[in-house]
Structure formats: C-alpha cells, structure tokens
Amino acid sequence: MEPAFERAYPGTRKARKRQVLSCALACFDEMGVDAVTIDTIRERSGSSIGTIYHHFGNKEGLAAAIYLAGLDDQQAWFETALGDAKSIQEAVTAWVRAYLEWVVANPQLARFMYHSRRVVAAGTSKDQLKGRNDKRYGALLQFLETGLASGKVRSLPRETYASLLIGQAENYCRAWLSGRVPTPPTEHIDVFAGAAWRAIAADADQQKE
Template identity: 30%
Template sequence: MSEIGRERVLRAALELFGRDGVAGTTLSALRTASGVSVGSFYHHFAGKEQVAEALFVECIALYQDAFLAELKAYESARGAVSGVVAFHVRWCKEHPDRARFMFTERPAASEALAERNKAFYREVRSWWRVQVRHGALIGVDGVTAFVLWLGPAQELCRMWLNGQSPEPDGRQVELLSEAAWRSVGGAHGD
C-alpha cells in the first residue's frame, strides 16, 4: 500500500472512530470507507487496533509539535503559561475530530508513542526547570504541573467535544489562562 493508501486508512479511521469508537468500527467498514483492498490494508496494519495506534500517535505528534512551538514563542513564563492554555483550546477547536479521538480513545502503549512522549516531556520539563530556577514557576513534578496548567482547559474542551457544554469562548480562555498562571506562577513570576 502506498503512503497515499495508508493516509486514506487513517483519514477514514479518524471519521469512523470519532463517530463509532474503535470498538464499534468494523474492519470491513474501515476498509470500505478508505477504499483500500484487503491486501493493501494488511500491508501496513495488522488490524484496526494498529490503525488506532498509528492515528493516536499522529494526533499526539501534531499536538505536541504545535505545543512546543507555542511554548517557545514567548519570552516570559507568564506569557507561555497563558499562551499555551489559549493554544490548547484553539487547537481543539481547529482539530475537533482529532481532539475528540485523543480524549476518548487510549490505544495500548506503543514504542512509537512512548518515544514521542519521552522527547516531548523532556523538552517541556527542561523549559519548566529553567523557569523554576529563575523563580518564575513553582517547583512541582511534571504531572502536577500539567494538571495545574492545562487540566481545566482540557476538561472544558472535553466537555464541549462531548456535547456537554457550548464551544469555549474567549472569556473562558482568559479566565483559565489567568487561573493557570495563579496556580503555577512562582514568587518572582513575570
């Protein structure tokens, strides 16, 4: 299967998994929606679980690369903390199918996902440690930092994507950005 065929499977998977979930999507439906033959499908994927894994890694990669670009766009810790909260909501609005998939599906841990996450978190932790040394951010472990920083924005987006609340608006983003800064800003914050 060419890379075009692989991409067709992943695009069909994003639509079908978003609508029916991985468990509710049949391999036959996935093949039909993508327009690839059985042989072409199995050339790259052993089954729909591997498609879900590849799609999840692709979504995470897009999000993480954009996250890091946003993080590096600010000179101050305060600007970065607030900017990344706004980025998170904006990314979810711009990529609702990908965000919904990432919030609802958790494929089995894979080497590709582990490597991607390891590199991403290493870079964010490195940035965080520099900010802590300068007194701009509080010194907490990585999990606590992410929960304080992005937990409320992630929950707001999850609720919106699941149809439990209206689409997030600018005022909500402002409030969550300020709350994130109050939660993680250090004694000498910008």
C-alpha cells in the same frame, strides 16, 4: 483530510495511507473504536483488507497511527507557540493557547484522542506513546526548570505539572466536544491560561510577572 495525516504521511505516494486513516478516524468517531471492524473501514475507505493490514497491521495499529499523528501535530503547534515566549508565564500562556486552538481546529481528532488513549497505551505502540509524550512536554519543562531556578515557579513533584497546566482546559475541551457546553474553548484562553499560571506560580506577586 486531517492536516495531521498530511504531516505524518506527506506526498502523493502516501495518499492511500492518508485516505485509510481519515476513513478510520470517521468510523471511530461515529461508532467508537471497540465497535468498528476492519471490514467497516475497508468499506468506507475503498481499500482492500490486505492493504490495510499491510500498512497498519490491525485495527489497534490503525488507532495508534491516528493517535500518534495527532500527538505529532500537536507538538508542531506547541513548538511554534513556544518559539516567541520570553518568560515562563508567556510560555504557559502560549502552551495553553496552542492546546485550545488545536482542539478547536481538529475536533474530530481531538475527540478520538480523548477516547482512545487506553487502546494505544495498552498496545504495541505504548513505547512510542511515551516517547511522544516526553517530547510533547519537553520544551515546556525547560521553561519550568528555569522558573524553578529563579524562584518564580513552585517546587512540585515533576509529574504534577502537566495536570496543573492543562487539566482544567482539557476538562472543558471534553465538555465542548461532547456538546455539554456551547462556547468554544478558544473563547476562554485567558481564563485557562491564568488558572494554569496561578497553579504553578510561586506566589501571588509572580502571577503578575
């Protein structure tokens, strides 16, 4: 059972929901969201089609529930990681480390999230997705604003920071999850954290903050 589902649907009364989500995730990971049917998930989970529709609406609802649970779980990791950061550089390093560690700890869920964002973004959960993403970057953006005010961070279009901070790490994670590279992302935390900091630091001296 994915820890993310335990966090999103805690308690014994929601065990059936967690079971359905875990089985749906396995099906999506094996066959792809487009190829999976509700009947496939019903057979894997041992639930009735009525139960699945009652809890999640349809296949897209299931995919959205899985995706949002993953984002919430990531957010919990980010909040823990940023809690001890004393500077913007420490915050960037902690954020990148948390992201890479989460992917390694949750490879099946991470792979699903990379492949299924378009399904969630195009569906009825798109507003929830936007809210989760705003929250996801909120604490880090507070550090960035402090860094901007102090002159330690480059002034860039706000929407570019997330890509600069996590884009290279995300690309590597995708390659690792697909088997194109063998070394786990956590082996390269310093590399990607350093690259993220250099991408936004105001000048070379501040890269050694």
